[in-house]
Amino acid sequence: MLNSPVWRGSPQLAFCLGQVLGALATALGALVLGSLVRLAAPPVVWIVLLVCWFGVIAVREFGVVSFGLPQNARLVPETVFRHGRFFGPLQFGLEMGTGLRTYVTSGLPYVLLPAVALLASPVAALVAGVGFGLGRSLMTSSNLRFSDDNSWDLEFSLYERQIKTILMVAFATGLWLVMS
Amino acid sequence: MAVATPQRLLWHPLAATVLIGAVAASGVLLHLGAVSAASLIGWLVAGAAGGFAVSGST
Numbered sequence A: 001m002l003n004s005p006v007w008r009g010s011p012q013l014a015f016c017l018g019q020v021l022g023a024l025a026t027a028l029g030a031l032v033l034g035s036l037v038r039l040a041a042p043p044v045v046w047i048v049l050l051v052c053w054f055g056v057i058a059v060r061e062f063g064v065v066s067f068g069l070p071q072n073a074r075l076v077p078e079t080v081f082r083h084g085r086f087f088g089p090l091q092f093g094l095e096m097g098t099g100l101r102t103y104v105t106s107g108l109p110y111v112l113l114p115a116v117a118l119l120a121s122p123v124a125a126l127v128a129g130v131g132f133g134l135g136r137s138l139m140t141s142s143n144l145r146f147s148d149d150n151s152w153d154l155e156f157s158l159y160e161r162q163i164k165t166i167l168m169v170a171f172a173t174g175l176w177l178v179m180s
Numbered sequence B: 001m002a003v004a005t006p007q008r009l010l011w012h013p014l015a016a017t018v019l020i021g022a023v024a025a026s027g028v029l030l031h032l033g034a035v036s037a038a039s040l041i042g043w044l045v046a047g048a049a050g051g052f053a054v055s056g057s058t
Helices: A010-040 A043-061 A078-097 A108-119 A122-146 A151-158 A160-179 B006-010 B013-032 B038-053
Strands: none
Touching: A010 A078, A010 A108, A010 A122, A010 B038, A043 A108, A043 A160, A078 A122, A108 A122, A108 A160, A108 B038, A122 A151, A122 B006, A122 B013, A122 B038, A151 A160, A151 B013, A160 B013, A160 B038, B013 B038
16 A cells, blocks of 8 residues: 555655654643653652563563553554545544554554653653654655565565564663663 | 665665664763753654554554
8 A cells, every 4th residue: 555656745745744743642642641640659660660561562572472452453444545645644644643543563652652651741752752653654754665566564574573673672772761 | 586776775674673773872872971862862762663663554
């Protein structure tokens, strides 16, 4: 689907913009809810819990343990494109960027969300939201420029273990920077 | 097997992943240099890693 000609040019930009906006919406929503929850305990308690939760997710990512996480287990319907070449991809991107619209194939967002909710300042939540949207947009951009035959997905699968490892280390580094 | 052109190397999923890792490393350097923006780099990296990690879902 990403390699369709309609994804070139402004639709792609609209899609990426939508992803950033959607991620921002989720980050700000988490911040508002979390600002109430975080009152229940001092920050050190949330930090310890988040580190433990990240450890659980890390071993899950590498298949050591297996358990389900809540997700909207549905594909995005084609009807999202009914709003034209700009607003269609924008809406699609916005829904995808929220992380609530379809499958979530990694556990990392399940650590990021409570981290934003429990530790982030308003500016930090915005930055995390922009980062999430840019991360998703990076996939779209690189997929489209890599080839016209969807082989990017194949390469992702081939190197999935290495990709997971690097992302896990980067994520852990990010959390460490946030908590230190 | 596809030829490894510069375009395919530049936009390879591993290259994108390494880019996120490089930003994380720059955050560590900023932290060691006591630059206050290191915390925000941490949030950016955590967000980007989380966002890119779900690439398989699109």
